[in-house]
Amino acid sequence: MRKEIAGIVIPDTKLAKEATELVREVSPVSIFNHALRSYIFGAALGNKLNKKYDAEMLYLSAIMHDLGVVERFIGPARFEIDGADAAADFLTRHQYPVEKIALVWDAIALHTSVEIATRKAPEVALVQMGTFTDVGFLDDGMLPASFLEEIFEAVPLLGFHQAFTEAVTEVLRRKPHTAYVSFLADIVRNEIHGEASPKVCSHIPRQPFDNQA
Secondary structure (H helix, E strand, O other): OOOEEOOEEOOOOHHHHHHHHHHHHHOOHHHHHHHHHHHHHHHHHHHHOOOOOOHHHHHHHHHOOOHHHOHHHOOOOOHHHHHHHHHHHHHHHOOOOHHHHHHHHHHHHOOOOHHHHOOOOHHHHHHHHHHHHHHOOOOOOOOOHHHHHHHHHHOOOOOHHHHHHHHHHHHHHHOHHHHOOOOHHHHHHHHOOOOOOOOHHHHOOOOOOOOOO
């Protein structure tokens, strides 16, 4: 793997390399690429916003954030929690500092919780921002089109949106009760008549991400 992509340095510590190999081993390449792009986008946004962050911790959180949707780590909880637990177990076995493990756990467990993650530590906020940028939810012009094009050329999508939707669908087939925690959209659909609840699948992908192969 390249040591630098679009000006963003990829951490190459022994732990970062081992985490990378774990994710590469257990994940489809499209989901692995998403994890890597999430780090790049998160780091780029952190730099733009002048946030002080630990690059290794941000990388570990981003590269392992979707372990909960791969077969080896699917457990009884919602996929974000399964992924956080898997990452924490990996880091514990590698004797990573306890306080840093707790932060990585938060970053992964909260990466779909927008208004919570953004109020937490920089690494937690940037994992959420990086993952949502890669999915296409944060197209606010903060990152120039040329930067996006360079990222997608270096780390291609390879059908990520479809692959991720299918992976999460399979997880929910096994444990549909874990979707109940996202109950607010359900209340909109059932209790607020005439108000359409936003639908994730119809929102993504979108420009500038929908024209990437």
